[in-house]
Amino acid sequence: MQADGFSLYSLIGLETAADPAFVLDGTPVSRAEFSLKIDQTAAWLAAQGIGKGDVVAVWLVNRIEWVALLFAAARLGAVIAAVNTRYRSAEVAHLLKVSGARLMVMEAAFRAIDFAAILADVSRADVPALQRLAVVGADAISAQWPCVRFDAFDKACPPASLPHGGDVDLPVLLYTTSGTTKGPKLVAHSQRTLATHAASVAGALQLSPQRHSLLAMLPFCGTFGMTSLLAFIAAGATLHVLDAFEAEPALKMLSAHRITHVFGSDEMFRRILALTDAPRLFPHAEICGFAAFQPGWRELAADAEARGVPLFGLYGSSEVQALFSISRASDAFADRIEGGGWSMSPEAKVRVRDTETGELAAAGASGEIEISAPSRFLGYFNNPEATRDAITPDGFFRTGDIGHLRGDGSFVYETRAGDAMRLGGFLVAPGEIEDELKSCPGIADAQVVAVDLKGQARCVAFVISAAAPPPQDALTAHLRERLAGYKIPARIYVVDAFPVTDSANGVKIQRARLRAMAMERIAAE
Template identity: 45%
Template structure:
């Protein structure tokens, strides 16, 4: 029986053809497609007995573990929505997500060694959670409280389902449940087109928005990733090192499952542990940030991972080109990519045979091929940009998000009249149909009449011997927008955080020989660390905080 468009369709083919093939690996334990499917069925029945119904919103706050994926597919069979909660969230953020998602159930664990979930929960106001009805606890023991957040705690008790599954059982019994109740925002009545998951944007100045995806958008994108990037060739195996609570981690796993590629789950990323798993499990595919790659390769052999075929990475720092030039010759198959909660992660990927300078850039060739369209629009004139000219990237794809939950105005503002998603990202298209991501539009600066990407200036600053890393923002000085720079010194042990130790004028004078005059920072300040906000995939710099600091510094110098 076919369930086209439902989440189950991601692994249906493999369940029918090769039910005993390995689907997941964690801590040495392997789970076949059949075992996974039996656990999903048992969990579906158990959740319904706890009162979870079609249309319910269920918050899942767990580290990477097999049960996270089981819950996702079980909730899909019920017709409920999984609210993905970032494991890095603190009390205020957790309360915000539970309240704004209208979650009726919270599923969590309290005793993970790296994250003190219990301490976070203590600071949440139970009175603010007016929709929450129950709490389900994994790994419950005698110390587990009977009530949490003022709600009764139920121990999750279907962990043995995958072990007791009958491997000779009929594999055609996994039939999604027909919804009998729907949330008023769930849209069309078919199961595939109901809301399946809410993901959070990485809001820094406001509360994050809840991005809505259906079973169809998740399943179709998984198929695009599997076919578009050739997942599932003999010997392929994915290391899932990113949190499943974010699209970057989840989309790579679902793509691997759709392609029949075994997935090795890491509960929490650690460089040395990941390196050991790549060796022992003969990992071929890893996706992550440039910082993860640095930690993965530090203190490693000159050619550390011969089994790797692809390391798709997203850059959160300005020196990723230098990183690529250092690591690609060592056999690390780095490829820049692009994605977001709205368009899905692994939306695009650069080709492996491109020159290093092009291969490391964000963007690439879309997984959906001709089904997806990317264009750039000049933010001032409103005209579409020809290839090679930077503008705001706009994307049309069959797997775009369906809107922001309970926020119709933000949803309307996010799309053009002809249905393209306005990404808020600066980039340009190439003549071959691919594209390049440069930076967030809010980070760009109109200098000397030109739209300037701050990473261009940051890269040159980071090449100076006194500087380890740099961030550039634009602020108004005497009625004109000017760039200013904050830099972390390369040698903090020698007191170089003091402007008196290193003369910024000397550095800026050097830059005048490398950059156009309008790109030279008007001021350069040394700083110990950049302000950042934690996301599921890594820390992201808060340029708005740097602008505030720059304005404060200027005000202080003026008054002095």
């Protein structure tokens, strides 16, 4: 069904929109140019045999090609699978296998990341659906797959007969997310869920095309970066884009341009503020929205406030999209910096369920946050069982997050429930790292926990050896070839057995005891 008001394409038709639409590495892209690039990319994808329901993996840094691919896929009814640029071979292989991607558009290399070398460690037999690669700025980079150059923007204007919109309720974008399962799940969103949430964010923040602009410093491959991108496209405001976050260029852009909005992690803002002693920063900034992943975020927020950087607490997830909620300028400072706040959409509903009794909790009582909203995902791609487990009978998403309601209608995010770890700003399942450790010769079993190490969330591994265990350097080197850097354990300890508890439901690993053991050993060092 076609409903243009809910299509991604409907976001770019604002008559009062500012020009340029984007500024990438100092190069402006007008709205007319952006629209042309979408058309060119749609024609290029169609020439590659991509049509309705086909999945295209996108493994790119922040560039105009990324955005054009998403809008072009929506036009054709195809699906984009977003590949985290920090992924390594095991993670890339998992995403390609689960998504069934036929084509992957990718970088050849970017700064210290050799994408081609990472892909070389992916076996073609493990990802049978992948037919070819399209490389930005390079030709053949792989001996395993046919390669073409991504040259969509060099092509002539496409014929008018191409499809225009697709079904707004079918999947169009897949994010990766980890819970407590072995590998990342793929969170499916439609044009409707993306476009309606983008419009809600633009409306809730009262974004003006001529008065507001965004510094896009978060990766487009994640919901945090993509949601803010789409919201400012919907508002018709200009986006200044960093291809990948670095504190120094971010500081320069915030200082040199009339940037009014920027979103990021607490660590991003910490790095930016550390570069300067200036007492008053970013005079045009209205909202600096942040998600707190590291210890000491309250102290960071106080320092930022004293220097004229207004931090606002946020809440979101891949399943309900980032910027799901935000605090308000009228809130007291201590409340404004808390994660949570008020939902961007007036149609969203938030409730809290007591994890012990299963009953809905009253205001002030902590429990699991459940959400019903137009921004809610369609489900986990090709994983109906996980989808059923995540959705209540009446349609609320079980977030796995702990928080409480306030009496004024807002809510507060407190912590993540369960075993999932927040590392490097990403939610990581221990099983991802544990399985890679157990694949090493000499390792019989492994457990991974997160700890606070010098103010940063890091993971520590405990392993049981089957024979003479390999040196820690060898284990670490193996993991670095397979996993993103933020998943590499800071320490790997060999133990005879894991602490366990016998219960009616079986033997359970005492993960709290493992965390305590990790901190004790680190302190002893």
